[in-house]
Amino acid sequence: xxxxxxxxxxxxxxxxxxxxxxxxxxxxxxxLEPKARFAKFNILDTIVFFGSARIKSKKDAVxxxxxxxxxxxxxxxxxxxxxxxxxxxxEMSKYYEDAVLxxxxxxxWSMGLELEANRFTVCTGGGPGIMEAANKGAKQAGGxxxxxxxxxxxxxxxNRYVTPQMQFxxxxxxxxxxxxxxxxxxxxxxxxxFGTMDEFFEVLTLIQTEKIKKNLIIVAYDEKxxxxxVNFESLEEHGMISKADLKLFQFCSTPxxxxxxxxxxxxxxxxxxxxxx
Numbered sequence: 105x106x107x108x109x110x111x112x113x114x115x116x117x118x119x120x121x122x123x124x125x126x127x128x129x130x131x132x133x134x135x136l137e138p139k140a141r142f143a144k145f146n147i148l149d150t151i152v153f154f155g156s157a158r159i160k161s162k163k164d165a166v167x168x169x170x171x172x173x174x175x176x177x178x179x180x181x182x183x184x185x186x187x188x189x190x191x192x193x194x195e196m197s198k199y200y201e202d203a204v205l206x207x208x209x210x211x212x213w214s215m216g217l218e219l220e221a222n223r224f225t226v227c228t229g230g231g232p233g234i235m236e237a238a239n240k241g242a243k244q245a246g247g248x249x250x251x252x253x254x255x256x257x258x259x260x261x262x263n264r265y266v267t268p269q270m271q272f273x274x275x276x277x278x279x280x281x282x283x284x285x286x287x288x289x290x291x292x293x294x295x296x297x298f299g300t301m302d303e304f305f306e307v308l309t310l311i312q313t314e315k316i317k318k319n320l321i322i323v324a325y326d327e328k329x330x331x332x333x334v335n336f337e338s339l340e341e342h343g344m345i346s347k348a349d350l351k352l353f354q355f356c357s358t359p360x361x362x363x364x365x366x367x368x369x370x371x372x373x374x375x376x377x378x379x380x381x
Contacts, residue, residue, distance in 0.1 A: 125227035134189035134279035138272055143285070145269060146220070148252060150287040151210055153203060153364070154303045155234025155294030155325075157260070158197075165197040186212075199294050199326070201238040206292070206359040207249070213367055215247050217375070222248055224289060224370060228381075229253065229280075230271065232262045252280050276347025279304065289374065291365050293353075294325045301334075305306045311352050317370065319373040323362050327355035 120126055160168065169190040178185040207226045214224040226242035228235035229252025242249035243265045250268030254274050262271045274280040284291075285307055293304045304324070310316040324330045339345045356362035 114333070116286065126290070131276060131279060134274055134276055134371065135282070138283055141272075146222050147225050147248070147250070147270075147287070149289045150225050151207075151290045151292065152227045152284050152288045153207065153234060153238035153292050154229075154296060154298035154300050155199065155203065155237075156300060157231045157233035158238075159196050159200050159233040159234060159295070160193050161200045161237070162194070162197040165193040167335055169194050181271075186360045194364075195336070196295070199234060202325070202359050203234050203294055204239035204241040206362055207238040208245045209241075209359060209363045210269070210366065211242040211245035211247035211249070215365070225250060227284070227287070228266075230262045230266055232263060234296065236263040236265060239263055243267075243272070252283055254280050274327065275354060282311040285310065289318075289370065291320065291321065292325055292362060292366075295329045308349075308352055312349055319369075321366060321369045322353035323365060324353050325355075325357050325362060326357050330355065 114120060116277045121129065163231070172183075172186045172190040175183060175314050177188070180186065188252035190306075210224065211226055214222075215327070217223060225248050226238050227250040228238045234249070239249045239251060240263075248270055249265065250270040250272070251262045253260060253262045253275060254277060262273075272280075272283075281303065284303065291307060293300060304322075307320075307322065311320065311322075330336075336350060340347055340350060354365065356365055
């Protein structure tokens with residue numbers, strides 16, 4: 105008599121789990137699995153670094169610039185354009201180096217608190233550019249750093265500086281954004297494009313509408329850059345935001361300035377209280 109094959113249990117049915125009917129289960133896993141891992145490694149809260157994935161380290165930017173500079177202009181029709189772009193990479197690389205230094209300083213400061221939990225852990229989107237720089241700085245300091253990576257068509261890989269146990273791969277942007285916001289006590293927004301602005305303004309909106317009520321400091325890094333790409337004062341002048349909304353974030357333009365502002369904020373709002381959550 106032929107052995108009757110048992111039906112597959114629902115939680116082992118990969119066809120079902122990958123179907124539209126099981127979408128809510130997949131969403132829940134992107135909440136529960138990170139939650140369990142953060143608890144396992146005693147990660148209590150984070151400092152989130154936002155910024156462009158396109159910004160290079162100074163070393164890499166200079167290498168690209170030298171390669172372009174050595175091209176034969178006569179054999180390179182778009183040589184002036186390539187040279188300008190390479191020069192801009194070198195100019196923007198200062199933000200990479202600043203992010204490394206700031207993340208390193210903040211991580212050393214956090215580790216020096218000698219608390220039971222891992223407080224104020226550096227967290228990024230896990231990719232290249234400013235994300236890589238912040239994870240690099242945290243690693244140089246000898247601390248944990250988190251990488252909340254996202255699966256996108258042009259594949260983004262987790263940079264090598266993220267703590268291996270703290271590497272995450274998200275499918276849903278909104279779940280990734282949830283984890284950026286939920287654990288954060290500080291957001292540092294370095295120069296970036298659409299993605300950075302999306303993250304920056306979504307958190308501002310959540311604070312403005314009081315969906316986020318905790319003490320959360322937002323630092324827009326480099327006042328000159330941000331005021332050149334977004335006319336914040338004009339939004340207020342046109343009545344699109346209130347004057348008070350301009351105080352939801354502040355500008356800092358050097359690693360030392362940002363470090364002082366953020367650590368003093370933490371000392372005032374978290375470290376002087378009996379309950380530090």
